[in-house]
Amino acid sequence: EDQVTQSPEALRLQEGESSSLNCSYTVSGLRGLFWYRQDPGKGPEFLFTLYSAGEEKEKERLKATLTKKESFLHITAPKPEDSATYLCAVRGAGGSKLTFGKGITLSVRP
Amino acid sequence: DGGITQSPKYLFRKEGQNVTLSCEQNLNHDAMYWYRQDPGQGLRLIYYSQIVNDFQKGDIAEGYSVSREKKESFPLTVTSAQKNPTAFYLCASSEGQRDYSNQPQHFGDGTRLSIL
Numbered sequence: 035e036d037q038v039t040q041s042p043e044a045l046r047l048q049e050g051e052s053s054s055l056n057c058s059y060t061v062s063g064l065r066g067l068f069w070y071r072q073d074p075g076k077g078p079e080f081l082f083t084l085y086s087a088g089e090e091k092e093k094e095r096l097k098a099t100l101t102k103k104e105s106f107l108h109i110t111a112p113k114p115e116d117s118a119t120y121l122c123a124v125r126g127a128g129g130s131k132l133t134f135g136k137g138i139t140l141s142v143r144p
Numbered sequence: 145d146g147g148i149t150q151s152p153k154y155l156f157r158k159e160g161q162n163v164t165l166s167c168e169q170n171l172n173h174d175a176m177y178w179y180r181q182d183p184g185q186g187l188r189l190i191y192y193s194q195i196v197n198d199f200q201k202g203d204i205a206e207g208y209s210v211s212r213e214k215k216e217s218f219p220l221t222v223t224s225a226q227k228n229p230t231a232f233y234l235c236a237s238s239e240g241q242r243d244y245s246n247q248p249q250h251f252g253d254g255t256r257l258s259i260l
Contacts, residue, residue, distance in 0.1 A: 038186070066246040077148075077234050077251030078187075085246065121187070125246065130175060130194065130238075131202065132249060134186035 036061045036126045040135035047112055047142050055107040055120055055138045063127025067105050069098050070121040072137065078121055081107075112142045146171045148252035150235050155257045157222065157229060165220045165255045167235035176218035177236040177249060180204060187234065193218055222257060232256050 039058045047053055059067065066085055070078035082091040084100040091098045095116065097108040107120055119139045123132040148169045157163045169176065175194045179187040189202030193212040207226025212218055218237075222229045233256075236249040 066248075068248055070251075075254070075256075077150075077236075077253045080248045080250055083246065083248050123187075131189050131192065132187075134188075136184060136186045 036124055036128070036133040038122055038124055038133050038135035040120075040122050040138050042138065043136070044139045045141070047109075047140070049113055049142055049144050050111050052108070052110045052112070054109070055140070057105040057107070057122030057135055058103060059105070059122075059124045060103075061124045061126040061133070065125040065127060067100055068123045068125070068132065069105070069107055070123070072119045072121055074119075081120075109140070112140075114142045114144050116140065117142045148235060148237055148250060150233075150252035150255050152255060153253070155255055156260045157257060158260050160224045162221055162223050163257070165222070165233055165235075165257070167218045167220065167252060169216055169218075169235075169237045169252075171237055171250065172215075173237035173239050173250075174215070175238045175240060175249075176212065177238075178202075178208075178210065178218070178220045179234045179236065181232040181234055181254075190220065190233075230258050 037060045041056045069081040072078040082098040087102045089100050095110050099106050119137040121137045123134040151166045177192040178190040188204050191210040193199035209221045232254050234254045236251045238249045239247040
């Protein structure tokens with residue numbers, strides 16, 4: 035059974051204070067690891083897909099990296115508008131379904 | 145603009161009542177999904193459909209039903225058999241019919257269902 039664990043559960047940063055969010059996973063035959071951002075009362079917004087260890091993707095202040103056991107979402111010089119819940123999900127070789135972690139709630143203070 | 149539209153945004157259910165949540169997409173995606181989100185838990189898959197007139201149960205299908213008569217529509221019915229229906233329901237869609245499709249899923253903005 036595919037499993038995803040995200041840590042920490044919540045993270046509070048000062049504006050400009052860089053940090054990383056962790057997503058640890060176990061999956062049979064990784065077909066893709068997905069990062070999403072979710073604002074309160076909204077649906078998740080797709081950020082990145084990573085397919086193989088060593089791959090990196092960047093978008094503005096966000097950079098996602100992947101190893102064989104975990105993925106990191108690095109946030110450089112965050113701003114208050116980066117405050118949201120960040121979800122990680124994996125798709126294994128078993129089918130099209132995604133397995134989601136519980137999410138990390140990020141709060142960035144001005 | 146292309147996207148996924150869920151309605152209504154808020155829904156209230158009485159005891160013994162069935163309610164239907166609407167999900168429409170104009171992205172021309174083949175696959176559609178329904179998830180349930182509860183506080184402190186990850187998204188859990190209820191049902192999914194990879195092609196019109198076909199759908200499969202997810203991890204928590206009991207007490208729910210779906211239909212897929214049109215490519216753009218995937219309504220979810222929460223039946224009276226679902227004893228704990230209060231949750232945030234999310235619909236998603238993705239390209240590709242194949243099980244090994246690696247396309248990301250794109251989400252609507254959800255329906256919040258509560259019990260009266």
